[in-house]
Amino acid sequence: MKPTTFDILREELTSRGFVELKSPNDSMLFFESDLRNSSLIDLLETTVARREKIFRSVSVVGEEIAKRNHRDAEVLIEAMKATVSRLDVL
Secondary structure (H helix, E strand, O other), X not given: OOHHHHHHHHHXXXXXXXXXXXXXXXXXXXXXXXXXXXXXXXXXXXXXXXXXHHXXXXXXXXXXXXXXHHHHHHHHHHHHHHXXXXXXXX
């Protein structure tokens, strides 16, 4: 991920409740080095797959945990969309 992309993504995540790359509901924690070494599209694909898996795992993890995980995935997806939008105008 290019430095500008990472900086924008970090801003978008922070504005949505991530603290030090940790999701608002504590279901995700990212390391800066891992994010910098990944692409935005790979992160999006992984997050969408995670969100879909959550739907199928409610009976295993419980409804409340599934809801929190789903909310975190949605927040991350929204942050990535906003990042792409901001990059589009640069």
